[in-house]
Amino acid sequence: MLPPGRPAPGVALIDPVPLYREGLSSLVRRTTGLRWLGATGHRHAAVRLLEHLRPDVLLIDSMLDPVGRLTRALVERDRGLVVIGLVRDAHTHANYVTTALEAGVRGVVPRSAEPEQVVRVIAESLRTRGYVHPDLRCTERPTLTRREYEVLTLISDGLENQEVAEQLTVSVETVRTHVKGILRKLSARDRTHAVSLAYRSGLLLSPPAVLE
Numbered sequence: 001m002l003p004p005g006r007p008a009p010g011v012a013l014i015d016p017v018p019l020y021r022e023g024l025s026s027l028v029r030r031t032t033g034l035r036w037l038g039a040t041g042h043r044h045a046a047v048r049l050l051e052h053l054r055p056d057v058l059l060i061d062s063m064l065d066p067v068g069r070l071t072r073a074l075v076e077r078d079r080g081l082v083v084i085g086l087v088r089d090a091h092t093h094a095n096y097v098t099t100a101l102e103a104g105v106r107g108v109v110p111r112s113a114e115p116e117q118v119v120r121v122i123a124e125s126l127r128t129r130g131y132v133h134p135d136l137r138c139t140e141r142p143t144l145t146r147r148e149y150e151v152l153t154l155i156s157d158g159l160e161n162q163e164v165a166e167q168l169t170v171s172v173e174t175v176r177t178h179v180k181g182i183l184r185k186l187s188a189r190d191r192t193h194a195v196s197l198a199y200r201s202g203l204l205l206s207p208p209a210v211l212e
Contacts, residue, residue, distance in 0.1 A: 008033050009033075009034055009056035009057055009122075010035045010054070011024075011028045011036055011037060011055060011058075011059070012037045012055035012057070013039040013040075014040055014041075014045075014046055014059070014061065015039065015041060015086065016041045017041070017061075018041065021041065027119065037053040037055050038053050043064040043065065043070055046060075046074060047074070050077060055081070056081070056126070057082045058074065059085075060083060060084070060085060061086050062085050062087045062088050062096065062111070066153065066204075067099055067146070068099050068100055068105065071100070072103050083105045083107075084105065084106065084107040084109065084122065084125050085100045085105045085107070085109070086110075086111040087108050087109065087110050087133075089110075090204075092110065094143050095144050095203060097132060097136055098143070101130070102146050103146075107124065108132050108133060108136055109121040109133040109136075110133060110135055110136065113133065113135075117133065143185070144185060147168070148182050148185075151164055151168070151178040151179060151182065152203070153204065154168075155195060156195045161175045161176060182194050
């Protein structure tokens with residue numbers, strides 16, 4: 001029960017698929033105790049959405065925030081915000097879940113979960129501020145540190161060690177150390193092989209086609 005006079009938690013969404021946005025809108029609107037505030041399909045509009053709608057809960061498609069940078073930026077602006085990761089199949093592994101939680105995500109649920117499961121995760125995340133859906137708790141994949149995952153993501157974008165160092169504000173030697181750790185954990189011959197293995201295993205998600 002909510003205290004008298006206190007509005008129900010407001011829910012917003014960042015997801016690139018219009019049908020998913022429409023579906024979650026309908027789900028929240030018919031759920032007692034929640035308020036639907038709105039959605040955007042673009043991660044670059046996230047800050048504007050946060051400032052305009054002031055949601056209590058913000059669900060984000062894992063494809064739009066694979067290493068938690070967006071979540072970190074939003075939580076820094078609003079410490080009370082409950083971010084929930086909608087996890088795509090390619091991200092259903094311990095490395096993503098760990099990285100998301102470290103970034104400030106307070107709940108994770110498969111994006112393909114049944115509607116009642118999504119509602120439950122919203123409720124549990126508001127209550128415990130740290131809820132992992134059971135389907136995401138025991139999946140085995142190579143586990144990289146958060147920094148190794150960031151380095152791997154930048155390598156997959158074609159950046160050389162010096163460019164990676166500049167992006168992460170660390171030394172080139174530190175980047176080389178992370179690369180060695182990545183190669184060892186993925187049993188990769190070199191950087192190119194590591195990226196290939198990461199995409200094949202689902203550790204990295206292939207960039208989606210952009211439709212104008």
